[in-house]
Structure formats: C-alpha cells, structure tokens
Amino acid sequence: MSAMNWIDKIMDIVHEGILIVQDEFIIKASKRFADMLGYECDELVDMPFEDIVESRFKYRNSSILKSFLEGRTLERFNAQLLTKDDRILQVEIHPTIVEYDDSQAILAAIKDITKELTLESTVAELEDRFAVLYDLSPIAYFTLNREGIIQQANAAAEKLLGCDVQEMIGVQLSKFVVTKEPYDPCGDILREVNWGKRVSSIEIQMKRKDEKEIWVSVSAQALAMTTDGKSEIGFMAVDVTRRKAAEQRLLEERERANLYLEVMTRDLNEIYHNTLYTIEDLRTSQDLSDNACSMLAKMSWDIRRASRLIANVGVLMSLSKPLAKVQKTKLLSHINRAIREVDRDFENKTLDAKVDIPKDLEVMGHAFLWNIFFNILYSTMISDSSDTVKIEIQANKDELRNAIKIEIIDYARGIPDNVKEKMFQLPGAKTDYSSERDFSLTLVEHYITKLDGQIWIEDRIPGDYKQGSKYIILLPAWKEEIAIAPIIFYKSDHCVFCGPMLEILQGLLDELGVGRSAIKVINVDDPASGVKESDLPALPTIRIGHEELTGYIPEDELRSNITRLLLFAL
Numbered sequence: 001m002s003a004m005n006w007i008d009k010i011m012d013i014v015h016e017g018i019l020i021v022q023d024e025f026i027i028k029a030s031k032r033f034a035d036m037l038g039y040e041c042d043e044l045v046d047m048p049f050e051d052i053v054e055s056r057f058k059y060r061n062s063s064i065l066k067s068f069l070e071g072r073t074l075e076r077f078n079a080q081l082l083t084k085d086d087r088i089l090q091v092e093i094h095p096t097i098v099e100y101d102d103s104q105a106i107l108a109a110i111k112d113i114t115k116e117l118t119l120e121s122t123v124a125e126l127e128d129r130f131a132v133l134y135d136l137s138p139i140a141y142f143t144l145n146r147e148g149i150i151q152q153a154n155a156a157a158e159k160l161l162g163c164d165v166q167e168m169i170g171v172q173l174s175k176f177v178v179t180k181e182p183y184d185p186c187g188d189i190l191r192e193v194n195w196g197k198r199v200s201s202i203e204i205q206m207k208r209k210d211e212k213e214i215w216v217s218v219s220a221q222a223l224a225m226t227t228d229g230k231s232e233i234g235f236m237a238v239d240v241t242r243r244k245a246a247e248q249r250l251l252e253e254r255e256r257a258n259l260y261l262e263v264m265t266r267d268l269n270e271i272y273h274n275t276l277y278t279i280e281d282l283r284t285s286q287d288l289s290d291n292a293c294s295m296l297a298k299m300s301w302d303i304r305r306a307s308r309l310i311a312n313v314g315v316l317m318s319l320s321k322p323l324a325k326v327q328k329t330k331l332l333s334h335i336n337r338a339i340r341e342v343d344r345d346f347e348n349k350t351l352d353a354k355v356d357i358p359k360d361l362e363v364m365g366h367a368f369l370w371n372i373f374f375n376i377l378y379s380t381m382i383s384d385s386s387d388t389v390k391i392e393i394q395a396n397k398d399e400l401r402n403a404i405k406i407e408i409i410d411y412a413r414g415i416p417d418n419v420k421e422k423m424f425q426l427p428g429a430k431t432d433y434s435s436e437r438d439f440s441l442t443l444v445e446h447y448i449t450k451l452d453g454q455i456w457i458e459d460r461i462p463g464d465y466k467q468g469s470k471y472i473i474l475l476p477a478w479k480e481e482i483a484i485a486p487i488i489f490y491k492s493d494h495c496v497f498c499g500p501m502l503e504i505l506q507g508l509l510d511e512l513g514v515g516r517s518a519i520k521v522i523n524v525d526d527p528a529s530g531v532k533e534s535d536l537p538a539l540p541t542i543r544i545g546h547e548e549l550t551g552y553i554p555e556d557e558l559r560s561n562i563t564r565l566l567l568f569a570l
Contacts, residue, residue, distance in 0.1 A: 017091075017110040020100055021049050024069045027105065036091075036112055038084035054080040054088055071097055071106050078113070090114040140216075142235040143223070148173045148190045151232065160216070160239055163209040173235065178205035178213055185496040191538070192497075192552045193220050193233050199552050203240060204496055215244040268310055275303055297347070304345050308378065326451065328478040329365040331404065332357045335393055338373035346381050349389055353377075356394040362478040363404045364451065372447050375440035376408050376471050384412035397477060403453070406473040414465040420457045452476055484565050486520045488543040493525050495539040497552045504555055505542065508562055 011018045017033025019026055029044040037044075037052060049069060050058060057080040058065060067073040076094045083089055094109040140160040143152035150168045158165050161176055177186040185204045192199050198221040207213050216237040223232045279300050283293060335355060343351045363369075373393075381389050392409040415423060424445035448455050453475040460468035489505065491498035506516050524533045533539065538550040544561045 014109070017112070018107065019044070019110065020098070020105050020107050021069065022100065022103060022105040024049055026052075027100070033110055036083075036089060036110070037081065052081050054082050056080075068093070068095055068106070068108075071095075071104065081110075090117050140237040140239075142168075142173060142237070144173055144190075144233040144235055146190075146194055146231060146233065148186060148233075157237070160214075160237060161206070161208050162212075167209075176206050176208075178207055180494055183492070183494040183496075188496050188538075188551070189218065189220055189235075190233065193222055195551070196222065197552055197554060202496055202500060202552075203244075206237065214239060214241045216240060268306075279303075301347070308345065326364050326366055328362050329369060330359070331361045331363050331365075331395055331406070331475075332359055334365065334370040335373055337370040338377055341370075341374050342377040342381060345378070349381060349387055351377070351381065351391065352388050353391045353393060356392075358395075361395055361397070361404060364476045364478050368447070369451075372444050372473070373408070375444050379440045380408075380410040380412055380469075384410065386411075398474065401474065402477050403474045404477050406475065408471040408473070409460055409468065410471075411460070411468040414459065414467060415457055415469050416465055423457060424455065448473065448475070484514060484518050485545055487518055487562075487565075488541075489519050489521045490531060490536055490539065490541040490543075491521060491523055492533065492539050493523065498540045501540050501542070501553060505558060508555070508559055512562060512566065514562070514566070 011028070011030040014030070015032065017036050018030040019033050020028040026044050026047050026049055029039075029041050031041055034041045034044055044052075050065070053065065061079070064073075064077055065079075068077070074095055074097065076092060078090065078092050081089045081091055090113050092111045092113050094111075096107050096109075098105055098107045100107070135154050137154055138156055140157040141154045142150055142157055145151055150171055150173055153165045153168050155165075157168070161168070163176075173190075174184065174186040179185065185202075189199050189202065189204075198219075200219040201217055202219070203215060203217050205213050206216050217240050218235065218237045220233055220235045223234045279296050282288070283296050283300075288296070332355070335357060339351060339353050339355075377391060380391065390411045393407070394409075395404055395406040397403075398405045423441050445455060453473060455471065455473045458470045458472060459465045460470050487505070489502060491502065502519075502521070505519060509516055509518060522529050522531055524531050524536070524539070536550070537548075540550070542549045542553065542558075544558075545565045547561050547564075549557070549561065
C-alpha cells in the first residue's frame, strides 16, 4: 500500500479530525474535521489554512502558525479555528511530516477541546470560589492527612487556635488537643475516620498556642483522594467554650436555687403544720365566739391553700430532675387517692365524686401520678361556689391511639373558649380566674407532657361553657416491653465517643419499644468491673447478640443490629 493510500485509509477510521497541508494550503481533509467546522470536505480542499484560523489568534501567534505551516515544528499546540458560521472552536493540533503525492506535506491530527477547556475553566472557577468560602467561613476547617498532620487550615482555624496557618502546616493536630493519658481523643477520631466512618458533633477540649484550653464541637470525615492518590481528612471545629461555661454556671445556679427552695419549702411546711395544729387546738379547747371560730376556720383554710401552693412548687422543682421510673400502674388507685386528699383539704365543702373506672385499667405512670388528678379536682373545688361539688370521672381505652382516655367532668362556672387553651400555661394576665387555679393546671400539663400524654378542655354541654367543663386526658396505655438478650456497653469516663453513643443507643431502644434495662453498662475505669481496657479492641465496645461494634458507630448501623436482635426475640 502506498503512503498516500495509507493516509487516506487512516483519515477514514480515525475519530479525530485529520487534514493535510501543503504549501500552506489544505489539500485533503477528513470528514470528521469537515464536520467540526461545518464544511463539506470538498469545500476545504485548496483553501489556505489561515482562512480557517481565528483572526486574533492569527495575529497574536503568528510565529507559531508560520512555524507550523513551514513544517519547522512538530510540537503539539492549541489553536482557535473558525467554523463556517463564524463560531470559535478550541482545538489541539498535533502535526507530523509525511510524504503525500511524492511531495513533503504536513499531516495534522486535530482534536476539539472546547468542552475540556470549558470544564477546566469551570473547575478553576469553582476552586477559586471554594477557596474564598473556605477562608471566609466562620467555622474552623483543617485538612489533615491520614496520620493527622495538618495540610491546610482557614482563617477561622487561625483565630480558634491563635496560631498562624504557616505554623500549623506540617504539625500533628494532636498537639492542639488536650489529652489525658492513656486516652487520646484525637487519635480516636482519626482512627474512626480512617476506618471509613463519619464523626459528627463530638465535644472535646483543644488548646490554643498560648496554652489556653477551649471546648470545641468537632466533626470529621474522609475526603476524596487527591490527584496523587493520597486520601485526606476534613476536620471541622466550632468553639463552644462560652456555651459550656454558661451551662456550668446555669447548673450551679440551678442547684443553688433548688437548695434554697428545698430549705424554704421544708421550713415553711413545718411552720404551717405547727400553725394548723395550734389553730385546731384553739378551736376545740377554747370557748370561742362564732365569729372567732369563723376567723380561725378561714385562717386554717388559707394556710392549707398556701401549703398546697408550696407543695406544687416542690413538685415543679422535681420536674427538672429525672422522674421516678415509668411503670405499669392501676389508674383507679391514683384517682381514689386524689379524691381523698382533696376532700381532706376542703372542710367547708363536700366532694361528690362519681367514678366509673375498671379496677384493672392500667396506664404508664409512676408514684406521683395522683398529683395530676388532685390538681384538676383542687382547681374545680376552688372555682365551684357550691357547698357540694359534683364531679364525674370515667376512663376507657382508646384502641386507635393505644392510650387511656380519662374524662373529668365538673358542673362549675365553666371556662370560655378563648381561655381554655391558656389554662395550662404559666399564670399571667388572663381573666379573673385565680392564679392558684392556673398554677395547679400548669403543674398538670408539665406532668402529662413528661409522660408523653395530652390534656385539653371541652364544654360539658357542647356550645354552652357556663354549664361546666370536661377535662380530657390521654395517657399512654401500658404495653409490655420487648425482651431481648442483654446489650453489653463497655465505656470509660474519658472516652470521647462513649457518652454520645450511649445516648444514641438509649434513644433507639426507646424508639423501638425496648426497655433501657436491656443495656448493661460496664465502666472499665472501675476495678470492680473485672474488665480492663486492654481486653477490648476500642472504646466504646458494644456487644449486640453475636455482633461486636467498636468506636463511633453510625446510627443506621446500630439500628440495623438492634432490629436483627429483635427479630430473633420475636
């Protein structure tokens, strides 16, 4: 096959554009090249090559163009060509010298790189934009290698650590992390990320260049590999020192206030009880006038009201602490106790309570459940001016909502519609309803919320609020917790992941209807535990059935393992 025929064959099968230039004229062009410019092949033949070159490129790169046409350079170069409809086409030209038709000619392979250059330009623009955002972000960002050495940091990171970025590059991040031997929070985080896990919102202590310690909330994850095949880690830190300090101050102030309130309520209750005893002694042992007896009775009533108000303050204080364990309890016993306590407080009134509740009806509650019904009845007794206060209490199971529906119906003066929704808020500027009544119902709402229940008020006779009210309470019906094999949770007081992971695990058990008692927590810091940290692969270690999970475990992975355990239990 002749060189000429060989070139013709190549032009037919190569995907790139091919043309042959001789004496600065195009003598042959492939169909692929003609299509790139929007010409027919015959239209390009005998056309000067410079006619398809964009004028500004021709002017600025005349030496390159001349060297190409004279065959003095075989180096690849980029150029701008003009299409038939005057569009600019970015191309890469790769020339070579060939023999064509017994004469020397230039064979040029031409590749359309318009899209590539546009993509490169877009990528460069995005990189520039990212770099600006990276530096302007108020959140401290660090780029680390797999060993935790700082490769890059933004301006917020400089401010966070009080250290110039050039001083940080090449330094181990652990130098800026507070470490208490033998625990290494920075090492724990790097290990988890290198294992392919994502760490988020873990609070650790870091130290600035001036050795000042700060609290930060950190998140970290592996980034995509760089062009040289090395993987990097993105490490984000948010300064939460002020928040932690505020939380600590708030906790201290709350504990101090609770101490003062506990002392005050205890002493006041003792004073009130002594005063009541004295008043009762006077009423029964002295020959007093009717007026004096009436005054003593009123004093006794006011003291009882004050005593109940203080008792409610004590109950509200207890709401800030963990309540007694929620367990199965019979509803009727709590209703009966509430009736007895209310009846004892009101000497000059009679509580006529009609109760229709099955003896075996059970709800999720605790020892303080009777306070809910007591405060509703107490509030009704205050608002009803009758000597005999009629109350109806009934309850049944709401199968649709898996709850116990309790109705407390009174015949008092009623509550207007615009006041009903405000009755469970803290006392304030409402109507002429007494603040004591409001405070009692505020306590009710708090307790029911803690039990994941609901309460609202309706008219006893729909549309006529003056005929009395109906308090409707929904409390979760008791359901047996699913029994599963124990979940063993090994922790340490100094483990950076242990606290957050235990909270996530407890939340998942709550969500799936499994009692938290299924978790057996073993603290390896306690010598009595019989377990050493060296016996475990990492902390925390969670044994769920036959599976052993370590370190920072994603919530989805935990959920999957617990669900698998549940399937075996059912």
